[in-house]
Amino acid sequence: MENKVNIEQPEYSPAKTYTDPKEAVAQVDLIYRQSVDFLCKAFSKASQVTESRKRYRAFYPEIRIQIDRFAQIDSRLSFGHLTQPGLYGTTLTHPDLFENYLEQQIGLLIRNHNVPVTIGVSDTPIPLHFAMPQGMDGNITQDTVSRVSFRDVFDVPELSNVNDNIVDGQYDRDGEKTFPLAPFTAQRVDYSLARLAHYTATQPKHFQNYVLFTNYQLYVSAFESYAREQLANSESSYTSFVAPGDIEIFKPDAVIAQSAKIPQMPSYHLKRADGNGITLVNIGVGPSNAKTATDHIAVLRPHAWLMVGHCAGLRSGQNLGDFVLAHAYMREDKVLDDDLPVWVPIPALAEVQVALEQAVASVTKLEGFELKKIMRTGTVATLDNRNWELRDNSGPVRRLSQSRAVALDMESATVAANGFRFRVPYGTLLCVSDKPLHGELKLPGMATKFYKSQVSRHLMIGLKAMESLQNMPLERLHSRKLRSFDQSAFL
Numbered sequence: 001m002e003n004k005v006n007i008e009q010p011e012y013s014p015a016k017t018y019t020d021p022k023e024a025v026a027q028v029d030l031i032y033r034q035s036v037d038f039l040c041k042a043f044s045k046a047s048q049v050t051e052s053r054k055r056y057r058a059f060y061p062e063i064r065i066q067i068d069r070f071a072q073i074d075s076r077l078s079f080g081h082l083t084q085p086g087l088y089g090t091t092l093t094h095p096d097l098f099e100n101y102l103e104q105q106i107g108l109l110i111r112n113h114n115v116p117v118t119i120g121v122s123d124t125p126i127p128l129h130f131a132m133p134q135g136m137d138g139n140i141t142q143d144t145v146s147r148v149s150f151r152d153v154f155d156v157p158e159l160s161n162v163n164d165n166i167v168d169g170q171y172d173r174d175g176e177k178t179f180p181l182a183p184f185t186a187q188r189v190d191y192s193l194a195r196l197a198h199y200t201a202t203q204p205k206h207f208q209n210y211v212l213f214t215n216y217q218l219y220v221s222a223f224e225s226y227a228r229e230q231l232a233n234s235e236s237s238y239t240s241f242v243a244p245g246d247i248e249i250f251k252p253d254a255v256i257a258q259s260a261k262i263p264q265m266p267s268y269h270l271k272r273a274d275g276n277g278i279t280l281v282n283i284g285v286g287p288s289n290a291k292t293a294t295d296h297i298a299v300l301r302p303h304a305w306l307m308v309g310h311c312a313g314l315r316s317g318q319n320l321g322d323f324v325l326a327h328a329y330m331r332e333d334k335v336l337d338d339d340l341p342v343w344v345p346i347p348a349l350a351e352v353q354v355a356l357e358q359a360v361a362s363v364t365k366l367e368g369f370e371l372k373k374i375m376r377t378g379t380v381a382t383l384d385n386r387n388w389e390l391r392d393n394s395g396p397v398r399r400l401s402q403s404r405a406v407a408l409d410m411e412s413a414t415v416a417a418n419g420f421r422f423r424v425p426y427g428t429l430l431c432v433s434d435k436p437l438h439g440e441l442k443l444p445g446m447a448t449k450f451y452k453s454q455v456s457r458h459l460m461i462g463l464k465a466m467e468s469l470q471n472m473p474l475e476r477l478h479s480r481k482l483r484s485f486d487q488s489a490f491l
Contacts (some may be wrong), residue, residue: 007056008056009035009038009056009057009058009059010035012120014120015118015119015120015121016116016118017117017118017119018119019110021102021103021104023103025095025099025103027119028061028092028102028119029095029096029099031061031119031120032093032125035059035060035061035126036057036126036131037056038056038058039056039126039131039132039154040131040133041154042056043128043132046150046154053150054153055152055153055154056153057125058122058125059121059122059124059126060093060121060122060126060186061092061095061119061120062088062089062092062119062120062121062122062423063106063117063181064178064181065082065087065088065109065113065116065181066086066115066118067113068085068115069083073112075168076475077490078475078479079105079108079478079490080108080112080489081109081113082113082489083485083487086179087178088178088179088180088489090180090182090185090488090490091186093187093189094189094190094193097204100275101301105182105489105490108489109110109489112138114120116331118277121219121235122172124161124185124186125155126155126186126190127154127155127157127187127190127316127466129156130190130191130193130194137389139356141479146407153476158187161185162185162187162188163188164183166183167183167184167421167422168339168340168421169484169486173403180488181488182490183422183488183490183491188299190363192296192297192299193296193299195296196297196300198263199265199292199293200244200266200281201244201245201246201259201261201263201266202243202246202268203246205281206242206248206269206279208270208271208272208275208276208302209277209302209304209306210277210278210304210469210470211279211280211304211305212279212281212305212306212459212462213294213305213308213309214280214282214309214409215283215285215309215409215411216282216310217266217282217329219282219459220268220282221455222459223270223459224243225456226460227241228241228253229252231249231251231252232252237272237273238271239277240271241270242268242269243256243259243305244266244268245257257270259433261417264284265283265289265293266281266282267279267282268281276303276470278463279302281293281297285410285411286384286386287333287335287382287384287410287414289411290335290414291336291414294414294419294422295315295418298422300311301424302424303425303474303477304352304424304469306427306429306465306466307426307427307429308350308430308431308459308461309411309412310430310431310432311324311408311412311433312407312408312409312432312433312436313406313408313435314381314400314405314406314407314408314435315376316435318406318435319432320434320435321374321431322374322375322376322431322432323374323430323432323461324377324380324407324428324430324431325356325360325429326348326378326379326407326412326427326429327377327379328346328376328378328379328380329346329380329381329413330379330380330381330382330383330399330403330405331413331417332382332383332399332413333383333410333411333414333417334384335414336414336418336421340417340418340421344420346417346420347481348427349426349427349481351425351469351476351477352425352427352465356427356461356465357375358464358465358468360374360461363457363460363464364457376407378404378405378406378459379403379404379406380405380406380407380412380428381399381400381403381407381408381409382409382411382414383396383408384410386410389436400476407430412430415428423482424482425469425478425479425482429465431460
């Protein structure tokens with residue numbers, strides 16, 4: 001006789017319509033909490049037995065909106081509206097983390113289309129892994145796993161829901177009854193939130209809307225010094241500073257204990273109450289790390305990210321310490337070729353470029369033609385081989401010359417390309433640390449002197465650029481250049 005598995009799930013209330021975004025988000029939160037609480041209690045039950053004929057299942061909340069006619073939308077806007085009639089929807093997760101974002105995006109939809117949204121329960125189960133609160137996942141020990149087959153009792157992540165099909169435009173639009181409303185599904189978001197905590201040793205709630213990437217640890221010390229100055233300034237809008245290990249300080253003289261966990265990509269957060277502070281991520285060296293970091297930070301929907309790292313200068317007229325403002329990218333990083341072919345142009349974004357150039361002028365006190373003494377604009381080449389100089393370099397050098405590249409590194413094009421791919425405004429300002437084509441290599445003594453004189457100034461330029469972007473209206477910063485033909489309404 002066949003054993004039947006009894007499936008238990010929460011008793012959800014019927015779907016409801018809303019014209020108030022705050023009420024809509026509150027209902028999303030209610031459904032999500034009901035689902036997560038149910039799974040956590042079910043886990044406690046299941047972990048106490050050696051065999052269970054019960055299966056526990058709870059679901060993500062979802063939002064849907066029906067558009068019956070083409071709307072007259074302000075053509076200057078790049079988000080907050082739908083391009084054609086149809087039924088649109090998305091699953092949602094962690095409404096506590098995304099509260100402001102959801103209220104903004106839902107509010108724009110209601111206002112631009114003058115129709116309500118429907119909040120209800122989706123048919124996508126929440127995997128047990130993503131329902132466990134921080135710390136409780138430590139209860140899933142090897143002994144517990146050996147006694148209970150959790151795949152038989154709970155839902156687990158599915159690759160069909162943890163992918164980038166929407167942002168990469170690879171979903172079957174003709175075969176879908178419900179079109180995507182947001183760039184990421186709830187499972188995709190949950191996956192990245194877990195990865196962020198693992199790779200950076202800080203919880204996603206600390207990440208701010210403006211992100212700086214660097215490839216040198218020395219920038220961290222300069223960032224911490226700046227953060228302490230801001231905390232000492234009574235007129236500053238920054239409220240706290242967070243280091244790996246979720247160590248948060250509120251006073252400039254507070255001691256930061258060394259985190260027991262050394263993360264792969266340590267992240268530091270200078271926070272503001274509205275979330276519009278600045279996060280610094282040391283992604284280390286290489287395009288793989290750059291892709292990993294941006295793949296996961298993208299689900300937080302930041303308003304901008306910038307690369308501020310070191311590079312090799314390729315022109316004889318450049319000096320060590322000069323700056324390079326990237327206007328284009330030569331992509332030989334290879335890590336994104338399957339997701340974003342190299343024939344796709346990565347355009348410079350005017351708003352970001354202007355902010356960076358003005359920041360250089362402000363910090364260096366040089367303007368106009370004089371600024372050309374210490375800064376070049378042009379193509380930045382990103383390679384996947386750190387020791388490219390050791391090969392027969394006639395091929396690489398020829399390609400660099402043909403591309404008109406002025407600098408070379410291993411991360412910038414990856415960061416920019418993923419910004420383009422994920423619709424996150426991006427930019428690059430690099431500092432020349434060596435000139436391998438002209439015999440000027442970084443020797444230990446040179447490096448120490450160079451770093452001491454340049455790191456703080458370079459970081460300050462990045463910070464000033466970010467603070468300029470903080471004051472820019474989002475409808476200007478989020479460029480229409482980044483939007484595709486069939487674009488989701490949510491940022």
